[in-house]
């Protein structure tokens with residue numbers, strides 16, 4: 019059981035700052051609806067129905083990346099799920115934001131601009147330093163309480179996640195409560211047979227550190243996505259080619275090279291890498307190549323190949339538990355969905371304990387008509403849930419717990 023206070027403890031008629039995680043896939047500049055909106059809408063609706071004035075904070079993407087956008091479109095999607103108007107101001111803590119907060123009536127909802135557009139938000143610093151920032155001090159003076167519902171971002175020491183609990187009465191929202199409880203129970207669960215982790219996606223920096231820390235809990239790792247290509251590089255294959263403006267490979271390789279090589283040296287026998295990869299062929303369709311036939315780094319690989327999908331099926335079938343973090347390919351494009359969908363189908367066919375995590379990855383379940391009931395738990399958290407598996411505390415949860423002790 020958690021030791022934080024929840025919104026059941028929130029005093030009546032509060033003006034409350036609520037941190038959500040609406041970080042979503044962006045297509046042609048527009049956020050795509052996903053289960054993060056649906057889940058957070060429950061907390062927001064409950065607060066508004068109870069007569070609180072609700073000021074929402076959230077982030078989208080990372081500066082310099084294509085997915086770094088305004089939250090204007092997010093407000094519309096959130097409103098649809100909540101069933102109430104959600105006002106939006108393109109400001110984080112300036113006069114426009116403060117006037118809109120002050121003008122809220124009971125039951126009204128406001129979403130402020132992307133927290134990462136504010137300089138105080140991102141550098142990872144201690145909660146004490148974050149609590150001193152102008153962003154936190156200014157907003158805190160205009161509200162009565164803080165609610166953190168963003169379990170999926172709780173592994174980040176950003177101002178909107180760790181600063182407010184030091185200066186405001188603080189509570190966990192419904193998503194924070196349920197995700198915390200589910201993921202903590204999973205982290206402490208014992209399994210009799212082999213435990214497998216499917217590791218993919220773009221955030222290699224997050225997953226490689228966790229692979230190292232999960233040394234004694236996971237028996238084998240099945241790799242794909244950007245993380246998988248970085249390990250293929252460590253194995254001497256010339257893969258991992260940056261396409262467009264997204265610097266996914268070279269920067270992450272430089273940053274993690276030593277760790278990747280050391281994890282590979284220590285756990286090489288537990289790590290399964292793709293034996294073939296898929297790319298855009300000359301006719302614009304999906305083409306595949308065996309990893310051993312790749313001589314130079316000329317292609318951007320967007321999925322694992324069909325031989326790899328077949329290779330990954332037996333270890334999944336023999337597992338007692340399978341954890342998924344990150345997609346094995348760019349499944350949003352049907353041509354490159356085979357790896358992600360193939361692995362999810364293999365898991366769905368077994369009766370092992372299974373968890374699928376990640377805001378993007380969990381979306382593949384509904385996009386490709388898989389049945390959520392075939393998985394033990396589908397989490398809207400990715401990095402936070404695998405961090406929880408290591409037993410390491412999440413900074414944003416720790417400050418909520420400390421706040422409850424003081425309240």
Ligand SMILES: Nc1ncnc2c1ncn2[C@@H]1O[C@H](COP(=O)(O)OP(=O)(O)O)[C@@H](O)[C@H]1O
Nearest residue numbers: 219220221243320344347348376377378379400
């Ligand atoms: N080889 C690849 N190159 C570029 N993007 C990839 C590749 N493989 C997977 N992806 C992308 O990874 C995304 C999921 O990454 P990530 O954010 O790490 O996971 P999640 O949000 O599920 O935690 C998917 O949207 C998918 O398009």
Ligand SMILES: O=C(OP(=O)(O)O)[C@H](O)COP(=O)(O)O
Nearest residue numbers: 039041170171376377399400401
């Ligand atoms: O989407 C998120 O994490 P996830 O991709 O690990 O699920 C969170 O919003 C954290 O975002 P960040 O990884 O850009 O800090």
